[in-house]
Amino acid sequence: MGANALIEDIRADVVILGGGITGLWLLAHLRARGYAAVLCEARALGAGQTLCSQGIIHGGLKYALGGALSEASRALTHMPARWRDCLEGARTPDLRGARLLSAHQYLVSGWRLAGFLASRMLQGRVNRVDSGQVPEPFAAALGPSARGGVYQLDEPVVDVRSVLAALGHAHADALLAVDADGTRLLQDAGDVTGLEVRDREGRRLRILGGHVVLCAGAGNEGLGRMIPSGAAPMQRRPLCMVMLRGALPELYAHWLGTGAAPRVTVTSHRDARGTPVWYVGGELAESGVAREPEAQVRRAREELSRLVPGVDLASCAGAVLSVDRAEGRHASGQRPDGPVLARAGAVTQVWPTKLAFAPLVAEQVEARLSLGGMRPGRCPMPSTQGWPRPALAPLPWDEARAWC
Numbered sequence: 001m002g003a004n005a006l007i008e009d010i011r012a013d014v015v016i017l018g019g020g021i022t023g024l025w026l027l028a029h030l031r032a033r034g035y036a037a038v039l040c041e042a043r044a045l046g047a048g049q050t051l052c053s054q055g056i057i058h059g060g061l062k063y064a065l066g067g068a069l070s071e072a073s074r075a076l077t078h079m080p081a082r083w084r085d086c087l088e089g090a091r092t093p094d095l096r097g098a099r100l101l102s103a104h105q106y107l108v109s110g111w112r113l114a115g116f117l118a119s120r121m122l123q124g125r126v127n128r129v130d131s132g133q134v135p136e137p138f139a140a141a142l143g144p145s146a147r148g149g150v151y152q153l154d155e156p157v158v159d160v161r162s163v164l165a166a167l168g169h170a171h172a173d174a175l176l177a178v179d180a181d182g183t184r185l186l187q188d189a190g191d192v193t194g195l196e197v198r199d200r201e202g203r204r205l206r207i208l209g210g211h212v213v214l215c216a217g218a219g220n221e222g223l224g225r226m227i228p229s230g231a232a233p234m235q236r237r238p239l240c241m242v243m244l245r246g247a248l249p250e251l252y253a254h255w256l257g258t259g260a261a262p263r264v265t266v267t268s269h270r271d272a273r274g275t276p277v278w279y280v281g282g283e284l285a286e287s288g289v290a291r292e293p294e295a296q297v298r299r300a301r302e303e304l305s306r307l308v309p310g311v312d313l314a315s316c317a318g319a320v321l322s323v324d325r326a327e328g329r330h331a332s333g334q335r336p337d338g339p340v341l342a343r344a345g346a347v348t349q350v351w352p353t354k355l356a357f358a359p360l361v362a363e364q365v366e367a368r369l370s371l372g373g374m375r376p377g378r379c380p381m382p383s384t385q386g387w388p389r390p391a392l393a394p395l396p397w398d399e400a401r402a403w404c
Contacts, residue, residue, distance in 0.1 A: 007204040010382035012036045013374065015195050015207045017223060018216035019390055020050035022352045022361055024167040026215065027174060028093035029362035034376030038207060040197050042180035044393035046164045049217045051393055052323045054267040054279055055101060055158045057083045057356045059125055071337035079356040080154055097166035099159035106253040107151040108138050125154045137251060137308040157252050157267055161395055168392060177388040185226045192346040199388050211374060213365060214349045218326035224349055232342035232349045233329035240288035241323060242280040242300040243397045245271065246316030255307050264303055277397045293320045294404055317403040321396045327351045343368055
């Protein structure tokens with residue numbers, strides 16, 4: 001591709017907009033099946049919702065705690081095994097370069113779940129931890145006479161940035177760093193015929209003949225307005241996550257209150273200097289949207305001090321992270337049970353709803369391409385040599401400045 005050309009044309013089967021987990025997994029999936037696919041990212045890989053994730057590969061158990069398997073729980077059932085196969089290199093995409101933070105999570109309950117969690121439909125997915133083997137942070141809070149218990153869930157936790165790095169490295173030749181303001185759909189007689197993008201130096205590229213997949217999270221709303229039929233309905237459900245940094249033990253757990261929804265969810269990470277970070281979500285993050293940052297950090301310390309009384313949280317620095325969580329719109333306003341895909345001609349808009357669903361989304365997009373008559377091998381993989389590549393976004397705790 002000539003560096004001095006005002007505009008260049010290439011052809012591709014599929015062009016993906018959005019370099020989060022959904023876009024990168026889809027890119028890897030399609031290329032493995034012979035599709036000529038490229039991905040465009042206007043910021044950095046993982047910027048937005050993906051790196052705001054706690055890295056939990058949900059198996060749907062938290063949606064089953066009402067006493068029955070919901071549609072969301074059924075949809076997630078096979079995701080932990082699917083991800084584990086990729087992490088072990090037994091299935092594509094090969095994620096052996098990614099890091100597994102924990103093979104499982106704990107569920108801590110102040111009320112008894114033994115009857116339901118021991119049911120036949122959950123066998124192999126959850127195990128009660130014997131009282132003598134309960135990890136110290138939980139044992140101190142539950143006490144010897146506690147009515148509840150600690151359960152081990154078949155839900156691994158991954159280092160999300162390392163997953164993005166593995167996918168990005170394997171498919172670097174198909175990644176394009178673009179200027180958001182210079183991106184537009186190409187149309188002919190009301191039909192989308194491709195995409196035109198521009199790099200930050202003004203060089204333009206037309207990607208012709210392909211199906212366009214929008215995987216940009218909240219960015220789908222603006223991109224969708226370029227579609228002749230308009231953007232598919234989208235909803236936002238904001239979160240206010242809490243980050244605690246200091247001398248903290250590793251912890252991967254959900255705590256339940258009197259209801260079925262997790263009261264608090266904690267995963268453990270490390271910042272760029274190696275300092276432990278607790279990343280705190282759950283109901284605390286949902287209700288925290290209405291609180292000032294310092295009040296939200298204080299609330300998290302108070303909650304966790306009751307749940308893990310043996311851990312010194314007073315000496316830990318705290319910060320908040322506002323997450324603009326975007327999903328395909330559900331009639332009730334609740335989280336959709338699974339991924340949402342909306343197709344309009346040669347454009348598909350995608351919202352995965354959860355990190356764990358990335359493999360399922362890739363399969364669903366491929367199935368829709370096939371139903372639409374698209375087959376791999378229509379054109380060779382285009383050369384994008386010389387085009388700038390998107391960088392990997394930093395982790396939230398490495399970007400945060402307002403610690404208290």
